Every structure is written in C-alpha cells, then in structure tokens.
Amino acid sequence: MCIEMFRTRIMLFGTAFVVWLCCSHLFGGADGQVTDPVEVTALHTFKQSLIDPNQNLSNWNRGDPCMSNWTGVLCFNMIMDDGYLHVEELLLQNMNLSGSLSPELHRLSYMKRLNVMWNKISGNIPKEIGNITSLILLLLSGNQLTGSLPEEIGYLPNLDRIQIDENQISGPIPKSFANLNKTMHFHMNNNSISGQIPPELSSLPELVHLLLDNNNLSGYLPPELANMPKLQIVQLDNNHFDGATIPATYGNMPHLTKFDLSNNNLNGTFPGIFSGLPQLQRLALANNSLSGSIPSNIWENRTSNGTKRLIVDLQNNMLSNISGSYNLPPNVTVRLQGNPICLNTNLVQFCGSQNENDSNIQSSTNSNVACFVQSCPPPYEYVPSSLVPCFCAVPLIVDYRLKSPGFSDFRPYTNLFEEYLTSRLELKAYQLDIATTPMWETGHRLGMYLKIFxxxxxxxHHLFNSSEVLRIRGLFTRWEIRDLKIFGPYEVLNFILLDPYKDADLSSSKSGISKVALIGIALGTIAGAVTLSAIVSHLILRLNTRKRHTSSRRHLCEYLTVTIICGGSKIYHDSPLFSS
Known part of the structure; x- marks a missing residue:
C-alpha cells in the first residue's frame, strides 16, 4: 500500500512540475519565447528601419509578438511543427510611418500578407522579399518607394496581388514577372516605370487586371498580351506608347471589359478590331493621333436592355468619318469632340457637349428628418435607410475608391453597387450608406466614403461587437470582397473607427493568437505533461526497485513517508531514490 502511495505522489509531483515548466514557457511572455526567435529578431530589425512619430509600434519592445499583441502583427492560430508560432500578416496601413523596408523582412518566412500602404516609406523594395514564398498579398501602395522592381519578386509562387501604385518606382518591368502564375492583379500605376512591356507577360494564366497607367512606358504594344485568357482590364493611359497600329489580336479578348490607351502617341488609322468584344464596357483612345473612319460595328450589336453599357471615348484625335450606321443604341455613348468629324454640325449625339465624368450620385439624405437631433449625440447618428424610425448607431467609415471602373456616370449603377457590396459583406441593405458624393479623381478613379451601420x-444595440468590426475590416483589407467586372478593382484608403470602436481597433491591429487556440495549446501541453510525468515516474520507480537495499516493506514505507513531502513540492536529494 505504501508503495502505491509513493507511486501516486511521484505522479502528482511529476505532473505538477512538468505542467508548471511547460506553461511557464508557454505563457511567460518575454521569458518564455513562443514566436519563432528568428522572426522576433526580424521584427525588431524592421522596426529599427522605420520612423514612427506617432509611436504606433511602441509595444514592439516588450513581450512576445504573437502573445503580447504587437500592433499590426497577426499570427497563425496554431503552433507549427517546429514548436513556434509564426507571423501570418503585417497590417501597418495608414500609420504615418517613414524610413525604409528592412531586408530582414524575408525572415518572416511564413508570412502571407505584407501591408504597409499609405505611409511615407522610402528607399528601395528589398530584393529579399522575393524569398517569402508564402506571400499572397504584397501591398506597398501610396508610399515614396524608389528604385527599380526587383527581379526576385517574380519568383513568388503564391502571389495573388502586387500593388505598388502611387510610388516613385522607376526602371523596367522585370521579365521574371512572367513566372507569377497565380497573380491576378498587377497594380503598378502612377510610378515612373519605363521601357517596353515584356511580351513574356502573355504567359500569365490568371491575370485579370493590368494597371500600368501614368508611367513612362514606351515602345510598341506587344500583340502577345491578347494570349492572357482571363484579362479583363488593360489600363495603359498616360504613357508614351507609339506606333501606327493597335495589334489586331486585341480584338480576341473575350473577357475584356475596359481598354484604355488614352494620352499616348498612337497614330495611323483607327483599328476595326473592337466589334467582337462582348464584355467591353469602356473603350478609351482619346488624345492620340488616330485617323480615318470609325466602324459603327463597335456599337451596332449592343442590346439596349440590361445594365451593360458601352462608352467609346475617342476625343481629340484626327478621325474624319463614321463608316456604317449613325444610330446609337440607348446604352451606348460615343465621344468624338476634338476630331475633324465634328465639323459636321448634324452629329450632336457624337459631338455634343459631354462631361467625361458625368453627374455624380448625390449624398444620401436622412430619411429620419422628424427625429430629435439631441437624442442621437455624436458619434452616434441616425441610420438613413433604417426601417425602424430614429434608430441611431455608430458607423464604421471606409475611405473607398474604385480604381478602374468601366463607366463614367455612377448614377445608373448605384443600386447595383449597393447590392454588390452588401451581399459581399453579408449585410442588410439598410446597413450601407454612401455618405458623400462620389468624386472622380485623376486617372478615372472614383472615390467615396462609405458608412456601415x-x-x-x-x-x-447601437454598436458593432468587436468580432464583427474585425470581420468587416478583414474583408476589406485582405481583399476578400470579390470584384464585379463593371466596378473593377477597389482599394481602401482608410478604415476609420470612431471612439466607441477604439478597443476593436487595438484588437484588430494587434491581433495575436486566439483564446480558443491558447486553450487548445494549454490542454495539449497539460496532456503531454501528464503523459511525460507518468513515464518519468515509472522509470524512477523501476530504477529505485533495482537499486534499493534489501529491507522490509514496512521499513521502506516509513523512510519514504519521512523523506517525501506530500503534494510533490519537494524531494530530498539524499533520498535513496537519488543515491547510487
């Protein structure tokens, strides 16, 4: 019986000791490392390369990145096979950061999303980023980055989206980008990229959006680009392309919805290749030197029903005639102002006064005009479209922009846009309000503020709970809202959280491993500890059995009772258990 008591106490002691050891390692903050130490060092080095005037990253100097909720560091909710947590995402958008991008970022070898958009970061894009093979989103828009695009980025096998627009990137597009077999979005507009578009890009099987407008690209237009099977938007305006022809192959792009070559140096006769593009909704070749006749078959086959419209913008060329019918379907707009053809005063439907960016939708009006203002103090406000009168709540505010829409007048698409966005966000229709008049910006981009209630x-209930704030924000910032062709790609310039949501902001930007995952890790640790202590206890008992001196069972029990404190808190090291 005493032997059994001894065995039980050893088990209890072993379990308690191993559980304490493991849990102190797991939850011990800086003293118990949980995040991969290589990644911790990389994060520290990255922070040292940045200038952080608002002290947004002040908590990067304490604790463990994944366990202590470092700002903008999001980690996987599981321990990897190497026994560590790893960084999944850096979400550092709109934090007024400057400085440079450290090459040590490549040591975040499990990272899927790098988002430093809309800061003031300068210097080159480190070539070492090309070593983060897990990277899906490379989001560097709206900084002051210079230098050329690294060849190494072309070897990221999982990259879905590269956004480097609105920087100061120069030099050519690397031919290695032809290896990006999973990339759907090239957003490189508003830089100083120069040279020829590499024909090798035609091998990209998944590319949907090619946005290279407002750069210094030149040379001819590669006919091979038509070989990309899923291409929807080609935006190449405001460059220096020249040549007498637009490749005939461009008339064989079945998914093309927008084709923009405005403000280049194209000359020669107008190509008759655009009649066989059933999805085309915007064709823009304005401000070139194209001459000859415009074939009316571009618009003759358009149906007048449905929401698909066609805008053909050919202003300020040298076009002299229309070959074919002058009858325009009601869903087609053709702009020919600034061409010799408009000397014919009978072509008002083609040459009349038309604003490129037609009337914008007006701001939503508050339907609750009879409600008392003082009962809904800021930041609370009445929900404009609520079915419940005078329901006031605090909205989420999204500074939102359509980067390449296929229309110039938003009004016919307002309802479709609201339906599209609320369905993607899994919201009811009244929860979305277009809070300001959408405004057209340079580069045919449409900006607006959205309020989500x-x-x-x-x-x-007047507030979102934290999990819903994080869900909605994640859908926007991770680009999980699937594009609709007519609206093209979108971008979030800012995600504004009013005071009642500041805690949610801390949770989202400092999101570490979840509580559920922590419980799972703890339970797994304890289970492992119990098993380990049982094995250790069994081995100790076997060793003791072999080495203990021959004595009566009663004498041994009395000795062990004296030398062991119950509860497993202490074992005297001069016990026969530990003697030779």
Whole structure:
C-alpha cells in the first residue's frame, strides 16, 4: 500500500512540475519565447528601419509578438511543427510611418500578407522579399518607394496581388514577372516605370487586371498580351506608347471589359478590331493621333436592355468619318469632340457637349428628418435607410475608391453597387450608406466614403461587437470582397473607427493568437505533461526497485513517508531514490 502511495505522489509531483515548466514557457511572455526567435529578431530589425512619430509600434519592445499583441502583427492560430508560432500578416496601413523596408523582412518566412500602404516609406523594395514564398498579398501602395522592381519578386509562387501604385518606382518591368502564375492583379500605376512591356507577360494564366497607367512606358504594344485568357482590364493611359497600329489580336479578348490607351502617341488609322468584344464596357483612345473612319460595328450589336453599357471615348484625335450606321443604341455613348468629324454640325449625339465624368450620385439624405437631433449625440447618428424610425448607431467609415471602373456616370449603377457590396459583406441593405458624393479623381478613379451601420436588433444595440468590426475590416483589407467586372478593382484608403470602436481597433491591429487556440495549446501541453510525468515516474520507480537495499516493506514505507513531502513540492536529494 505504501508503495502505491509513493507511486501516486511521484505522479502528482511529476505532473505538477512538468505542467508548471511547460506553461511557464508557454505563457511567460518575454521569458518564455513562443514566436519563432528568428522572426522576433526580424521584427525588431524592421522596426529599427522605420520612423514612427506617432509611436504606433511602441509595444514592439516588450513581450512576445504573437502573445503580447504587437500592433499590426497577426499570427497563425496554431503552433507549427517546429514548436513556434509564426507571423501570418503585417497590417501597418495608414500609420504615418517613414524610413525604409528592412531586408530582414524575408525572415518572416511564413508570412502571407505584407501591408504597409499609405505611409511615407522610402528607399528601395528589398530584393529579399522575393524569398517569402508564402506571400499572397504584397501591398506597398501610396508610399515614396524608389528604385527599380526587383527581379526576385517574380519568383513568388503564391502571389495573388502586387500593388505598388502611387510610388516613385522607376526602371523596367522585370521579365521574371512572367513566372507569377497565380497573380491576378498587377497594380503598378502612377510610378515612373519605363521601357517596353515584356511580351513574356502573355504567359500569365490568371491575370485579370493590368494597371500600368501614368508611367513612362514606351515602345510598341506587344500583340502577345491578347494570349492572357482571363484579362479583363488593360489600363495603359498616360504613357508614351507609339506606333501606327493597335495589334489586331486585341480584338480576341473575350473577357475584356475596359481598354484604355488614352494620352499616348498612337497614330495611323483607327483599328476595326473592337466589334467582337462582348464584355467591353469602356473603350478609351482619346488624345492620340488616330485617323480615318470609325466602324459603327463597335456599337451596332449592343442590346439596349440590361445594365451593360458601352462608352467609346475617342476625343481629340484626327478621325474624319463614321463608316456604317449613325444610330446609337440607348446604352451606348460615343465621344468624338476634338476630331475633324465634328465639323459636321448634324452629329450632336457624337459631338455634343459631354462631361467625361458625368453627374455624380448625390449624398444620401436622412430619411429620419422628424427625429430629435439631441437624442442621437455624436458619434452616434441616425441610420438613413433604417426601417425602424430614429434608430441611431455608430458607423464604421471606409475611405473607398474604385480604381478602374468601366463607366463614367455612377448614377445608373448605384443600386447595383449597393447590392454588390452588401451581399459581399453579408449585410442588410439598410446597413450601407454612401455618405458623400462620389468624386472622380485623376486617372478615372472614383472615390467615396462609405458608412456601415450595425444591424437593428432592439433599441439597446447601437454598436458593432468587436468580432464583427474585425470581420468587416478583414474583408476589406485582405481583399476578400470579390470584384464585379463593371466596378473593377477597389482599394481602401482608410478604415476609420470612431471612439466607441477604439478597443476593436487595438484588437484588430494587434491581433495575436486566439483564446480558443491558447486553450487548445494549454490542454495539449497539460496532456503531454501528464503523459511525460507518468513515464518519468515509472522509470524512477523501476530504477529505485533495482537499486534499493534489501529491507522490509514496512521499513521502506516509513523512510519514504519521512523523506517525501506530500503534494510533490519537494524531494530530498539524499533520498535513496537519488543515491547510487
């Protein structure tokens, strides 16, 4: 019986000791490393390369990145096979950061998303980023980055989106980008990229959006680009392309919705290749030197029903005639101002006064005009479209921009846009309000502010809970809202959280491993500890059995009772258990 008591106490002691050892390692903050130490060092080095005047990254100097909720560091909710947590995402958008991007970023070897958009970061894009083979989103827009694009980025096998627009990148597009077999979005507009578009890009099987407008690209237009099977938007305006022809192959792009070559140096006769593009909604060749006749078959086959419209912008060329019918379907707009053909005063439907960016949708009006203002103090406000009168709540505000829409007048698409966005966000229709008049910006981009309100449950619920804030924000910032062709790609310039949501902001930008995952890790640790202590206890007992002196069972029990403190808190090291 005493032997059994001894065995039980050893088990209890072993379990308690191993659990304490493992849990102190797991939850011990800086003293118990949980995040891969290589990644921790890389994060520290990255921070040292940045200038952080608002002290947004002040908590990067304490604790463990994944366990202590470092700002903008999001980690996987699981321990990897190497026994560590790893960084999944850096979400550092709109934090007023400057400085440079450290090459040590490549040591975040599990990272899927790098987002430093809309800061003031300068210097080159480190070639070492090309070593992060897990990277899906490379989001560097709206900084002050210079230098050329590294060849190494072309070897990221999982990259879905590269956004480097609105920087100061120069030099050519690397031919290695032809290896990006999973990339769907090239957003490189508004830089100083020069040279020829590499024909090798035609091998990209998944590319949907090719945005290279407002650069210094030149030379001829590669006919091979038509070989990209899924291409929808080709935006090459405001460059220096020249040549007498637009490749005939461009008339064989079945998914093309927008083709923009405005403000280049194209000459020669107008190509008759655009009649066989059933999805085309915007064709822009304005401000070139194209001459000859315009074939009316571009618009003759258009149906007048449905929401698909066609805008053909050929202003300021040298076009002299229309070959074919002058009859325009009601869903087709053709702009020919600034061409010799407009000397014919009978072509008002083609040459009349038309604003490129037609009337914008007006701001939403508050339907609750009879409600008392003082009962809804800021930042609370009445939900404009709520079915419940005078329901006031605090919205999420999104500074949102359509980067390459296929229209010039937003009004016919307002309802479709609201339906599209609320369905993608899994919201009710009244939860979305277009809060300001959408405004056209340089480069045919449409900016607007969106307000997203909580759903009405009862009159006591006026706020989103934290998980819903994180869900909605994640859909925007991770580009998980699937594009609709007519609206093209979007971007989030800012995601504004008013005071009641500041805690949610801390949670989202400092999101570490979840509580559920922590519980799982703890339970797994304890289970492992129990198993380990049982094995250790068994081995100790076997060793003791072999080495203990021959004595009566009663004498041994009395000795062990004296030398062991129950509860497993202490074992005297002069016990026969530890003697030779």
């Amino acid at each position: 909580p759903v009405y449950i009862d009159n006591t």
